Amino acid sequence: xxxxxxxxxxxxxxxxxxxxxxxxxxxxxxxxxxxxxxxxxxxxxxxxxxxxxxxxxxxxxxxxxxxxxxxxxxxxxxxxxxxxxxxxxxxxxxxxxxxxxxxxxxxxxxxxxxxxxxxxxxxxxxxxxxxxxxxxxxxxxxxxxxxx
Numbered sequence: 125x126x127x128x129x130x131x132x133x134x135x136x137x138x139x140x141x142x143x144x145x146x147x148x149x150x151x152x153x154x155x156x157x158x159x160x161x162x163x164x165x166x167x168x169x170x171x172x173x174x175x176x177x178x179x180x181x182x183x184x185x186x187x188x189x190x191x192x193x194x195x196x197x198x199x200x201x202x203x204x205x206x207x208x209x210x211x212x213x214x215x216x217x218x219x220x221x222x223x224x225x226x227x228x229x230x231x232x233x234x235x236x237x238x239x240x241x242x243x244x245x246x247x248x249x250x251x252x253x254x255x256x257x258x259x260x261x262x263x264x265x266x267x268x269x270x271x272x
Contacts, residue, residue, distance in 0.1 A: 125169055126267050128260070129188035130159060131181055132174035133200030139225075140252075155253045162260045170260070178202055182212045189216040194263045196256065198223045203238045214243045217265050220257045224249040 132152075135142060150158075156172050163170040165217030172190075173184050181199070189197055195218050202209055203222070213220050224238050227250030229236050241247050245266055248255040 126264060127166060127192045128163065128170045128195070129184060129192040129195045130170050130172045130256070131184055131195065131197040131199075132172070133202050134176040135183060136198055137174045137176070137199055148220060153211050155256065159256050159260065162257045165266055166260065168260065168264060175235055178206055178208060182208055182213070185209065185216055186213040193267050194218055195220040196223060196259045196263060197221070197240070197244075198225070198256075198268060199240055201262055202231060202239050203228070205239060207239055210239050210243055213240065219263065219270070220244045221262060221266075222247045223255045223259050225252055225255060226250060 137152050139155060140149055154172070154263070156197045159172065160170055175181050176183070181202070185195060195213065195216070197213075197220060199206060199209055199222070203224070220239065220243070228238075229249065238247070246262070248258050248262070251258060
């Protein structure tokens with residue numbers, strides 16, 4: 125069974141109420157329910173963590189090396205400057221996908237640069253919360269291809 129660590133960064137817990145015109149109206153719990161259902165339907169296990177604290181996300185990345193096959197991360201604003209998260213992803217050597225609900229490339233200039241992207245298998249941006257479900261599908265394919 126493929127096991128995924130899915131990490132939500134700062135402010136993701138406010139989905140549904142935080143700038144719904146940008147991030148959509150689905151609430152945080154509803155999004156997580158959809159993520160778990162997609163993983164279960166594909167015969168995968170997903171463990172979800174949200175934190176507003178960089179160190180807690182780094183601890184979760186490091187912990188994932190003990191049990192997970194891949195990481196899906198929406199680092200939120202940490203995307204643009206957290207070399208510590210980047211280094212943790214590099215150190216654990218697990219396939220990782222970066223997800224952003226909004227199209228960060230069509231927003232403010234500072235949001236267009238990710239220090240995380242170069243150490244991931246890819247980015248999914250601008251697809252709303254559907255991006256998480258696409259990431260689940262993509263991780264399955266990445267892991268299965270690596271075992272062929």
